[in-house]
Amino acid sequence: MQTTRPGPTAPIGAEGPGVPPRLSPPSTSSFFLLLLLPGYIGTRSLRPPHTPTAPGPCSCVPPIPRTPIPASRGLGRAEPRILCAMKTIIAAYSGVLRGTGSSILSALQDLFWLSKSKVEKQLQIISVLQWVLTFLVMGIACTLILMYILCTDCWAIAALYLAWLVFDWNTPRKGGRRSQWVRNWAMWRYFRDYFPIRLVKTHNLLTSRNYIFGYHPHGIMGLGAFCNFSTEATGVSQKFPGIRPYLATLAGNFRMPILRDYLMSGGICPVNRDSIDYILSKNGSGNAIIIVVGGAAESLNCTPGKNSVTLRNRKGFVKLALRHGADLVPVYSFGENEVYKQVIFEEGSWGRWVQKKFQKHIGFAPCIFHGRGLFSSNTWGLLPYSKPITTVVGEPITIPKIENPSQKEVDFYHSVYVDSLIKLFDKYKGKFGLPETEVLEVN
Numbered sequence: 001m002q003t004t005r006p007g008p009t010a011p012i013g014a015e016g017p018g019v020p021p022r023l024s025p026p027s028t029s030s031f032f033l034l035l036l037l038p039g040y041i042g043t044r045s046l047r048p049p050h051t052p053t054a055p056g057p058c059s060c061v062p063p064i065p066r067t068p069i070p071a072s073r074g075l076g077r078a079e080p081r082i083l084c085a086m087k088t089i090i091a092a093y094s095g096v097l098r099g100t101g102s103s104i105l106s107a108l109q110d111l112f113w114l115s116k117s118k119v120e121k122q123l124q125i126i127s128v129l130q131w132v133l134t135f136l137v138m139g140i141a142c143t144l145i146l147m148y149i150l151c152t153d154c155w156a157i158a159a160l161y162l163a164w165l166v167f168d169w170n171t172p173r174k175g176g177r178r179s180q181w182v183r184n185w186a187m188w189r190y191f192r193d194y195f196p197i198r199l200v201k202t203h204n205l206l207t208s209r210n211y212i213f214g215y216h217p218h219g220i221m222g223l224g225a226f227c228n229f230s231t232e233a234t235g236v237s238q239k240f241p242g243i244r245p246y247l248a249t250l251a252g253n254f255r256m257p258i259l260r261d262y263l264m265s266g267g268i269c270p271v272n273r274d275s276i277d278y279i280l281s282k283n284g285s286g287n288a289i290i291i292v293v294g295g296a297a298e299s300l301n302c303t304p305g306k307n308s309v310t311l312r313n314r315k316g317f318v319k320l321a322l323r324h325g326a327d328l329v330p331v332y333s334f335g336e337n338e339v340y341k342q343v344i345f346e347e348g349s350w351g352r353w354v355q356k357k358f359q360k361h362i363g364f365a366p367c368i369f370h371g372r373g374l375f376s377s378n379t380w381g382l383l384p385y386s387k388p389i390t391t392v393v394g395e396p397i398t399i400p401k402i403e404n405p406s407q408k409e410v411d412f413y414h415s416v417y418v419d420s421l422i423k424l425f426d427k428y429k430g431k432f433g434l435p436e437t438e439v440l441e442v443n
Contacts, residue, residue, distance in 0.1 A: 120190070120193070123187075123190045124190045124191070124193055124194035125194065125374070125383065126190075127187045127188070127190040127191040127194065128191055128194045128383060128384065129374070129382075129383060130187070131191060131223075131226070132221070132382050132383065132384070134259070134262070135221050136382070138256075138258070138259050138262070139253060139256030139259040140256075142256060142257050142258035142259055143256055143257055146158050146161065146162075146257050146258075161257065162257075165257060171264065172251075172254040172260060172264060172269060172270050172275065173269075173270060173272070173274045173275045173278060174275075174278050175246075175269070175278060175279055175283050176246070176264040176267065176268065176269050177261075177264045177265065178244075178264065178265060178266065178267040179265040179266075180232075182265040182266060183230070183231050183232045183265075183266055183267065184231075184232045185231070188227065188231035188232070188233040189233050191227055191231070191233060192227055192231075192233035192234060194386060195223070195335075195339070195384070195386055195387060195388055195389050196388060196389075197223070197224055197227045197228065197233070197234060197388075197389045197390075197391070198234060198388070198389070198390045198391065199228045199234035199235065199236060199239060199391050199393070200390060200391065200392045200393065200428075201239045201240065201393055202392065202393060202394055202395060202424075203393075203394070203395045203396060204240075205240050205243050205288070205329075205396060207241075207242035207243065207285060207286040208285050208286070209285060209286075209326070209327055209396075210279075210280050210285055210286070210287045210288070210324065210325075210326040210327070211243070211287070211288040211289070211326055211327050211328075211329050211396060212280075212288075212289050212291060212317055212320065212321045212326050212327070212328055212329070213229075213245075213288055213289065213290040213291065213329045213330075213331050213393070214291060214293045214317060214328065214329070214330055214331060214417065214421070215290050215291065215292045215293065215331045215333065216292075216293060216294060216298075216309045216311070216330075216331065216332050216333070216421065217294055217298055217302055217307070217308070217309050217332075217333065217336050217337055218292050218294045218295060218296075218298040218299045218302065218310075218336075219299065219302050219333070219336035219337055219339065219340070220299060220302060220339070220340040220342065220367060220369050220384075221340075221384075222292055222336075223336065223339060223384060223389060224333040224335075224336050224389040224391045225247055225290060225292055225333070225391075226247065226266075227389075228391045229245040229246075229247045229267070229288075229290045230245075230247045230266035230267055230268055231266060234391075240288070240393075242286050243286050243287075243288050244267070244286055244287050244288065245267060245288045245290060246267055246268070246269045246279055246287065246288065246289045246290065247266070247267065247268045247269070247290045248268075248269055248270065248271035248275070248276065248289055248290060248291050248292075249263070249268055249269075249270070249271055249292075250270070250271065250363050250364060251270035251271065251272045251275075251363075252362070252363055253270075254270050269289070271291060273320070276289055276320055277320075277324070280320070280324040280326050281324055288329070289326075290331070291317050293309070293310070293311060293314050293317055294309055294310035294311065294314070295310070295314075296359045296363065296364045296365040297310050297359065297365070298310040299365060299367060300344070300345075300352070300355055300365050300367065301344060301443075302336070302337040302340075302342060303337060303341065303342050303344055304337060304338045304341060305337075305338075306337055306441075307337070307425070307434070307438060307439075307440050307441065308440070308441035308442070308443060309421070309440065309441070309442055309443065310443050311418060311421070311442050311443070312418075312442060312443060315410050315411070315414050318410050318413050318414045318417060319405060319410050321399045321413070322399055322400070322401070322402045322405040322409060322410065322413065323401070323402065323403055323404075323405065324401065325399060325400060325401025325402075326399060327396040327397060327398055327399050328396065328397040328399055328413070328417050328420075329393060329394060329395075329396045329397070330394040330395075330397075330417060330420050330421040330424050331391060331392065331393050331394060332391075332392055332394070332421065332424055332425050332428070333389055333390070333391040333392075334388075334389070334390045334391075334392070334428070334429070334432040334433065334434065335387050335388050335389040335390060335432070335433070336389055338385065338387040338389075339371065339384035339385050339387050339389070340369045340370065340371050340384055340385070341369060341370055341371070342367055342368065342369040343367075343368040343369070351368075354366070355367075370382075371383045371384045371385055372384070372385050372386075388432075388433070390432045392424060392428050392432075394420060394421070394424040395420065395424075397413070397416055397417060397420055399413060418442060421440070421442075422440055422442070425440040426440070
């Protein structure tokens with residue numbers, strides 16, 4: 001007796017009783033899936049098919065042995081799930097698994113290289129790496145590249161940029177040229193989530209006033225200061241509406257081609273008197289200049305577990321605030337010193353002598369530091385460790401406008417600022433991982 005086979009339009013698996021369901025014809029995706037075989041066979045050898053006792057997502061193939069397997073041979077905690085997904089795919093395309101390709105699509109979602117969390121982690125690493133390289137080598141690299149282009153057939157491009165550089169030379173000292181598009185790049189959100197970094201608001205700021213934020217501590221690279229005030233990753237414009245933040249950094253950075261434009265796009269300005277005077281006196285109100293008060297000297301003492309600031313003899317920012325009537329705002333970043341480990345040279349050692357010479361003549365002090373490696377957190381490298389950084393913006397201190405303040409007036413408001421910073425630290429230290437007995441060291 002002949003068996004009538006259904007027409008080509010019959011759905012798969014509906015051929016009728018007694019007739020085995022048809023499998024979907026192989027497609028071009030089969031060749032992609034064949035790439036899974038070497039890695040799978042290298043991890044586990046396949047066994048002959050068996051009859052399952054109960055249906056399940058992976059019952060089409062032998063169960064994974066329950067014997068513990070060293071992590072060095074497998075894929076870690078996710079190994080059983082990944083192997084199950086690979087078995088499902090291989091079985092489906094070898095004719096063991098019945099049905100359509102939906103089971104294959106669901107299995108693909110379990111593979112580690114398609115994991116959303118892993119992709120996001122890699123994007124976080126890339127975003128942080130680009131800023132570390134920008135901080136360390138972008139200025140010198142762009143200068144050398146520009147000099148090289150001048151010696152090639154494309155010299156006209158470099159000449160045009162140099163002409164523009166001469167014309168635009170004073171822009172950094174006049175408020176810069178910020179770009180909201182750059183400040184809102186998605187890359188900065190990945191940068192924020194790598195640590196992660198948070199911005200905590202404690203008081204409102206008036207748009208009718210100007211402000212000078214004293215940021216502490218410096219850390220190695222001031223990562224919290226950059227993320228919070230030079231990008232919109234932590235929502236500074238939403239938390240302080242109507243306030244325009246300007247992060248002040250070394251003026252020498254704005255002599256470097258390309259780097260200067262990159263920094264200005266984030267609202268970064270030179271930390272010199274001309275630039276600060278312009279922003280506080282000729283740029284209207286609602287401006288906030290963020291000054292990392294400790295500077296290079298403070299960076300020489302930053303190390304995990306240490307909370308110290310260089311502030312006793314730093315009074316220039318107070319004098320600027322008095323001359324312009326700008327309110328002072330203490331800011332402390334918990335965790336800024338935790339992201340890098342540094343070799344600290346003792347006072348009087350040759351290493352500290354070299355650092356101080358660089359600081360005096362160039363404006364920055366070279367540090368011997370390390371973080372984690374690019375591919376592993378257990379190796380040394382330039383990437384910072386993934387430690388939380390929480391930046392707390394304190395209560396503003398009302399400062400009167402005194403065009404020629406006396407030293408006594410400067411000392412008075414400086415002491416008020418120091419006391420306010422210590423109170424801010426003591427109030428929030430317990431909330432962000434420090435013991436209540438921790439004391440802020442003011443040098």
